[in-house]
Amino acid sequence: MDFSLNDIQQMMQDSAAKFIQNDYDFETRRGLSNSPAGYSEDNWKLFAELGWLALPIKEPYGGLDGDLVDTMVLQQEFGKGLLVEPYYATVLLGANLIQKQANDAQKLELLEQVVAGELKLALAHSEAQAAFDVSQTKTRAEKQGDQYVLNGHKAVVLGAESADYLLVPARTSGAVGDAEGITLFLIDPKSAGVQLRGYATNDGLRAADVGLTEVTVPASSILGQADSAAPAIELVLNEAIVALGAEAVGIMEKLLAATSEYIKTRQQFDQPISRFQVLQHRLADMFMETEQAKSMVYFAAMEVAKGGPEASRVASMLKVKIGSAGRLVGQQAVQLHGGMGITDELDVGHFFKRLTCINNQLGSRDYHLQSLINKAAAG
Amino acid sequence: MNVDFTNEELAFREEVREFFKHKFPAAVKDKQEKGIYLTKNDHIVWQKALYDQGWAGINWPVEHGGTGWSATQKYIFATEAAEAKSPRIIPFGLAMVAPVIYTYGSEEQKARFLPDILATNVWWCQGYSEPNAGSDLASVKTKAVRDGDSYIVSGTKTWTTLGQHADWIFCLVRTDDSGRKQQGISFLLIDMKTPGVSVTPIITIDGTHEVNEVHFDDVRVPANNLIGEEGKGWTYAKVLLTHERTGIARVAESKARLNSIKKMIDEAAARGEDLNSNAVFMARLLEIEVELKALEYTELRVLSSVSTGKAPGPESSILKIKGSEMIQMLDELVLEIAGIYALPFVPEQYTEGFDGESIGPLFAAKAAPTYYNDRKVSIYGGTNEIQKNIIAKQVLGL
Ligand SMILES: Cc1cc2nc3c(=O)[nH]c(=O)nc-3n(C[C@H](O)[C@H](O)[C@H](O)COP(=O)(O)OP(=O)(O)OC[C@H]3O[C@@H](n4cnc5c(N)ncnc54)[C@H](O)[C@@H]3O)c2cc1C
Numbered sequence: 001m002d003f004s005l006n007d008i009q010q011m012m013q014d015s016a017a018k019f020i021q022n023d024y025d026f027e028t029r030r031g032l033s034n035s036p037a038g039y040s041e042d043n044w045k046l047f048a049e050l051g052w053l054a055l056p057i058k059e060p061y062g063g064l065d066g067d068l069v070d071t072m073v074l075q076q077e078f079g080k081g082l083l084v085e086p087y088y089a090t091v092l093l094g095a096n097l098i099q100k101q102a103n104d105a106q107k108l109e110l111l112e113q114v115v116a117g118e119l120k121l122a123l124a125h126s127e128a129q130a131a132f133d134v135s136q137t138k139t140r141a142e143k144q145g146d147q148y149v150l151n152g153h154k155a156v157v158l159g160a161e162s163a164d165y166l167l168v169p170a171r172t173s174g175a176v177g178d179a180e181g182i183t184l185f186l187i188d189p190k191s192a193g194v195q196l197r198g199y200a201t202n203d204g205l206r207a208a209d210v211g212l213t214e215v216t217v218p219a220s221s222i223l224g225q226a227d228s229a230a231p232a233i234e235l236v237l238n239e240a241i242v243a244l245g246a247e248a249v250g251i252m253e254k255l256l257a258a259t260s261e262y263i264k265t266r267q268q269f270d271q272p273i274s275r276f277q278v279l280q281h282r283l284a285d286m287f288m289e290t291e292q293a294k295s296m297v298y299f300a301a302m303e304v305a306k307g308g309p310e311a312s313r314v315a316s317m318l319k320v321k322i323g324s325a326g327r328l329v330g331q332q333a334v335q336l337h338g339g340m341g342i343t344d345e346l347d348v349g350h351f352f353k354r355l356t357c358i359n360n361q362l363g364s365r366d367y368h369l370q371s372l373i374n375k376a377a378a379g
Numbered sequence: 380m381n382v383d384f385t386n387e388e389l390a391f392r393e394e395v396r397e398f399f400k401h402k403f404p405a406a407v408k409d410k411q412e413k414g415i416y417l418t419k420n421d422h423i424v425w426q427k428a429l430y431d432q433g434w435a436g437i438n439w440p441v442e443h444g445g446t447g448w449s450a451t452q453k454y455i456f457a458t459e460a461a462e463a464k465s466p467r468i469i470p471f472g473l474a475m476v477a478p479v480i481y482t483y484g485s486e487e488q489k490a491r492f493l494p495d496i497l498a499t500n501v502w503w504c505q506g507y508s509e510p511n512a513g514s515d516l517a518s519v520k521t522k523a524v525r526d527g528d529s530y531i532v533s534g535t536k537t538w539t540t541l542g543q544h545a546d547w548i549f550c551l552v553r554t555d556d557s558g559r560k561q562q563g564i565s566f567l568l569i570d571m572k573t574p575g576v577s578v579t580p581i582i583t584i585d586g587t588h589e590v591n592e593v594h595f596d597d598v599r600v601p602a603n604n605l606i607g608e609e610g611k612g613w614t615y616a617k618v619l620l621t622h623e624r625t626g627i628a629r630v631a632e633s634k635a636r637l638n639s640i641k642k643m644i645d646e647a648a649a650r651g652e653d654l655n656s657n658a659v660f661m662a663r664l665l666e667i668e669v670e671l672k673a674l675e676y677t678e679l680r681v682l683s684s685v686s687t688g689k690a691p692g693p694e695s696s697i698l699k700i701k702g703s704e705m706i707q708m709l710d711e712l713v714l715e716i717a718g719i720y721a722l723p724f725v726p727e728q729y730t731e732g733f734d735g736e737s738i739g740p741l742f743a744a745k746a747a748p749t750y751y752n753d754r755k756v757s758i759y760g761g762t763n764e765i766q767k768n769i770i771a772k773q774v775l776g777l
Contacts, residue, residue, distance in 0.1 A: 128739065129651040131719040138651075155739065156719045197738065201722040202747040209723075209738055268515040278764055327711075334754045338513050338762065339538045339590075342583050342754050349584035353751060360714065360721045360747075366659040373658060 003298065008066075009073045015050055016077035024081040026347040032084050033204035037162060039085040048117030053091055057099060061111035068239055068301045072246040076297075079250025082347075082354055084205055086120055089159025092243045093236060094121025094167055101184055101232035102223040110165075110186075122163035124154035124210050125233060131155070132363035134169055134233045135179050139212060141170035148172070148222070150185065150193075150215040160208035161198040163189060168212070173227050184229035186221045203354040238304050238315035241362055245297040245322045248358050251351045252290040252325065255333040258348055259283065262337055279336060286329045293325035313375055316368035323365025326355040382679070384451070392455045399463035402428050411464040414729050414745050416587070419502070419544045425466050426473075426499035435473060435497050443481050443489065444497045450683040457631035464635070469541065472496040472503035476549045479566065479615050483607040492568070506536040506550035506569070506593060507616065514765050516551070517560040517613060521595060523552035523567055525602065530554075530567065532575075532598040538759070542578050542591035545571050551616055554609050566612035568604040575599070583755075585748035586726060620761060627760045628702025630678045633671055636709050640664070643716050643742055650740070652718065660715060667708050674701050693773040696766040703756035703763060710750040717743035724748070 005013060023043075032040050047053050056071055057063025064070075071092065078087065095114045098107060098121075113119035130136035139152025150170050160166060166187045174181030189196055195211035223229070260283055263274040273279055300318040304311045330352040334341035341348055359365055384392065407421045429435045437453060439445025448456065468474065477496050480488055495501040512519045521534025532552060542548065548569050555563030569576065575598035581590045607615060644654050644664075654660050681694055714721050720739030727733050728744040737744055757763045771777045 126719050128718075128720065156722050199723045199725050199738065202724045202751075203722070207722060267511070268513060268518075270515075270518075273514075276764075278767075331754065335757060335762070338758055339508070339755075342751070342758070344582040344584055344586065349751070352754075353584060353747070356714070356747060356750065357722055360717070360719060364715055364718070366657055366663070366715055369659040370657045 005069075005073060008064075009070055012052075012055070012070060013073045013077060016052070016074050017080075019046075019050075020077055020081035020083075024083070026082075026350070029082055029084060029204075030350075033200075038200065038206040039162070043085050044120075045117050047085065047087065048115065052087070053095075053117055054115040056091065056096055057111050057115060061099070061107050062115040063111065068242055068305045071239075071243055072297060072301045075243045075246035076250040076253075079247035079354075080254045082204065082251070082350060086122070086159035086162050086206075088240070088243060088247075089122045089163065090114060090120045092240055093123035093125075093158075094163075094165075096239060097123060097167055097184070097232060097236045098223060100236060101229050106186075106223055119165070120159065120163045122157050122159040122166050123236075124157040124160065124166045124168045125237070126155045126157070127153065128155050131361070132237060132367065134182055134230055134237070135177055137169050137171050137182060138176055139168070139170040141172050141183060141185065143172065143219075144216075146219045147216050148183075148185065148219060150187075150212045150217070152212045154210040154212070156201075156207045157210050158201075158205060158207045160189065160196055160210055161206055165189070166194070166210065167223065168210075169229055169233055170212075179230050181227050182230040182233070183226045184223045184233070185217060186223050187215065187217060191215055191217065201357060203357040204350065234312060235307060237362055238311050241315040241319050242297065242300050242304050244358050244361060245293070245300060245318045248322045248326050248355060249290065249294045249297050251355055252286075252293060252329045255329055255348065255351050255355075256283070256286050256290055258351075259286065259333045259336050262340075266338075273336075282332055282336060286332050289325040289328050293321055296321040313372065316363075316371045316375075319363060319368040320365050320372070323359045323368070326359060327365075330355040384455070388451055388455060391452055392459065395456055395459040398432055398434075399459060399465065402432060403463060403465060404428055407466065408464070410731070411466060414742065415731055415733070416729060417466055418731070419541075422466060422469055423499050423502075426468060429468070430498050435499070436477070437468075438474065439477060439481065439497070443477075443493050450679070453682065454631075454679060458634065461631040461635035462638075467629070467632070469502070471505050471540070471545075471549075472499070472501065475505060475619050476503050476568070479549070479606060479619050482618070483566075483611075483615050485603075487603070488568075488606065501546045502541070502544050504539050504542040504545035504548045504571075504593075506539060506542075506548040508538045509535060510537050514762055516616070517564065519551045519553055519564060521550065521552050523554050523565060523600070525554070526599075528602045530600045530602060530605070532567070532569065532595045532600055534595050536593040536595075537590075538581070539578075539591045539593045540589060540759075542571075542593050543580065543588065547571060548576075548593060549606075551612050561613040562610055564612040564616070565609050566606040566615045567600060568606065569595075569598065569600050570604075573598050573600065583752060585752040586724070587748075587752065589752075627756060628674075628678060628698035629706060630671075630675055630698075630702055633702070633705045633709055634675065637668060637671060640709065640712055640716070643713070643740075646740070647716055654716060660712075663715075664712060667705070667712065670701075670708075671705055674698075674705060677701065693769050696761075696769045696774070699760060700757075700763045700766045700770075706753055706756050707750075710746075710753050713742065713746045714750050717746035720744075721747045 054063045055066040059065045098110050125134055141148040141150045166189050168185045168187050169182050171181050172183040193213045193215035196208040198208040201207050263279055264272050266273050296318050300314050303314040333348055334352050337348055340346050404424045407425045436445035441447035480492050509519055523530040523532045550567050551564050552567045553563050554565040575596040577594045579592045580588045647654055678698055720743035723738045728737050
């Protein structure tokens with residue numbers, strides 16, 4: 001048994017930690033988040049140079065062949081900086097899905113561009129009634145000759161406006177709820193009938209609602225085989241939960257450190273408020289939850305990678321833990337900062353906001369706890 | 380023991396319902412229904428409607444223009460007001476400084492201030508907290524030095540809610556720093572237009588401007604704006620705080636919100652999002668409903684034990700803690716129902732003038748900002764940790 005990082009992971013962690021510390025302080029991040037694009041192209045190029053864009057991609061496509069543990073290491077550091085670059089959208093969702101679903105020629109063409117920092121992607125999987133379960137997709141694609149016509153509405157697609165391509169799951173056969181019949185299309189967001197309504201999110205990122213009205217694309221824009229994309233999407237989303245979990249752990253560590261520091265310096269009643277035992281216990285609770293969450297991320301990073309039916313159960317377990325730990329740590333960090341905790345000026349509130357949004361992405365704690373109940377009932 | 384309404388009380392309830400049906404200003408009602416932020420003027424228009432009805436001084440004694448309502452009548456009013464989605468009454472004038480003025484102020488002060496407070500002609504704000512005096516309120520440092528028939532005030536107040544709108548501020552100031560911290564504090568009313576008063580905004584994490592810093596740079600304040608005796612401000616302030624804490628509980632509003640949450644769930648079901656079949660969510664919802672019922676009866680017990688115009692005792696801390704936790708739990712339910720649509724941050728959707736199509740269901744637009752903003756309710760009015768200290772010491776004698 002070994003929980004230590006290997007050399008490459010250690011290197012990744014160091015380079016990411018250094019980047020966040022030296023080049024990504026909170027005010028820099030705030031500036032990027034408020035800029036027109038919402039992130040920095042220069043940073044994106046730097047990520048390419050540092051190999052971060054190549055991390056989870058297989059060697060034949062110019063990647064570093066990293067596994068989920070590698071991704072976890074990077075994401076945890078990104079969490080500490082509240083990274084706004086569309087790494088999650090492009091690399092962890094988009095490129096990862098291409099890698100798992102597309103045919104070889106498509107992989108060759110697209111992934112090398114991602115690795116080089118020349119192509120950005122967004123995965124338009126979520127719909128109002130299907131934030132996580134892609135079999136619930138209502139967007140339809142009708143075959144007409146050797147073309148497909150898509151109609152539907154995708155909700156809160158992260159990184160959509162900066163993406164060169166959207167990956168759009170749509171139903172080509174079967175009924176809502178069927179595992180079979182989901183096809184993945186690669187769509188240029190500038191195509192006729194694609195309507196992006198972009199906005200900032202509560203945690204300082206960018207997303208868009210994507211309307212698809214009679215969007216007509218050639219059959220060649222199907223990634224991999226028709227009707228067969230659901231399992232790959234499910235696996236990618238399970239892996240994305242691990243990535244979000246790692247990011248959340250980075251955020252919790254940051255909040256724990258900030259709150260611990262704050263209560264040691266903040267004086268009330270002629271003493272540092274850290275003298276009050278009730279606050280000491282609160283910090284101890286935050287610490288324990290952070291550690292429990294981290295343990296769950298480690299467990300999930302190793303188990304989800306194995307795939308199979310157990311992967312989705314493990315991902316749900318992680319999302320439950322991240323949801324409850326994130327809630328406690330986020331809320332208490334704010335509470336212990338008093339009024340300062342809810343100011344826009346201080347970074348603490350922004351970390352709290354991101355933790356909140358993480359719970360609402362890819363199915364909430366309640367959603368995944370219910371999935372676990374369903375699975376337990378099914379035996 | 381009996382909580383059934385008498386015939387008179389039922390008639391009163393009809394009267395209140397009639398008021399909300401016909402006299403609740405339509406423009407304000409419309410905004411409330413759409414969840415649009417209210418302007419200063421909206422609040423004034425609404426409070427003046429109450430005043431015209433003779434209902435502005437809910438807790439005030441009759442002699443000063445108050446309603447003289449019984450605890451049951453207040454309960455009925457609060458319930459109906461919440462069901463009608465009426466705005467919260469801005470507490471600083473009507474519910475905070477007024478009781479201090481009519482209890483401890485001079486006849487001259489009562490005549491000078493109370494009528495304008497009752498009619499919402501003047502907007503008040505609360506100048507208690509300072510950068511270094513939050514939970515430890517007694518260590519306020521804003522100085523008031525006597526100079527002839529004036530005080531010269533200097534210092535900084537912070538977290539001043541809606542201070543940007545205010546005409547007057549009531550302050551805890553230090554008039555003496557020789558003895559115990561609590562002893563040298565005085566209660567002073569200051570006209571915000573006096574030279575040397577300046578206000579700077581503090582933006583909160585929901586992106587709104589609700590709180591401020593208020594700076595006093597050698598501000599000359601007439602000595603006849605001092606309430607009661609010099610050095611007794613702490614006693615008056617504490618009385619006011621118990622009023623504040625009871626107000627923060629917002630039980631009636633939470634009840635109305637729970638009802639509207641149930642409607643949101645039905646609407647979500649119509650869109651194909653079946654939260655009813657999520658046992659985890661439903662268990663949470665029902666536990667909250669149980670807790671809210673208990674809170675409602677706790678509030679009734681506390682309120683029925685205090686008579687009109689008087690402040691409740693330290694048991695008001697229960698209402699502050701449980702009421703604020705309730706507000707925050709309801710926020711979390713709404714956040715859950717909003718799902719992925721809790722993410723977009725598009726404040727135009729809940730700002731006056733928006734008539735476009737909403738991104739996702741409209742209620743979802745404000746779900747996260749409201750949840751973020753309401754983290755304040757366990758912080759202000761004395762944090763929940765401080766309230767527990769009060770219960771432990773003053774109620775339980777530990
Ligand atoms: C939105 C908002 C609006 C406000 N409006 C007003 C207003 O209009 N007028 C006004 O005067 N003030 C207002 N306040 C100020 C509010 O009353 C203070 O924020 C509050 O009293 C806490 O003080 P603080 O922020 O300095 O936190 P601190 O006192 O620094 O507390 C930090 C943390 O330490 C804990 N703590 C402190 N002492 C103890 C102890 N003895 N035992 C255990 N835990 C302890 C607290 O519970 C808290 O978790 C407002 C605050 C907010 C957030």
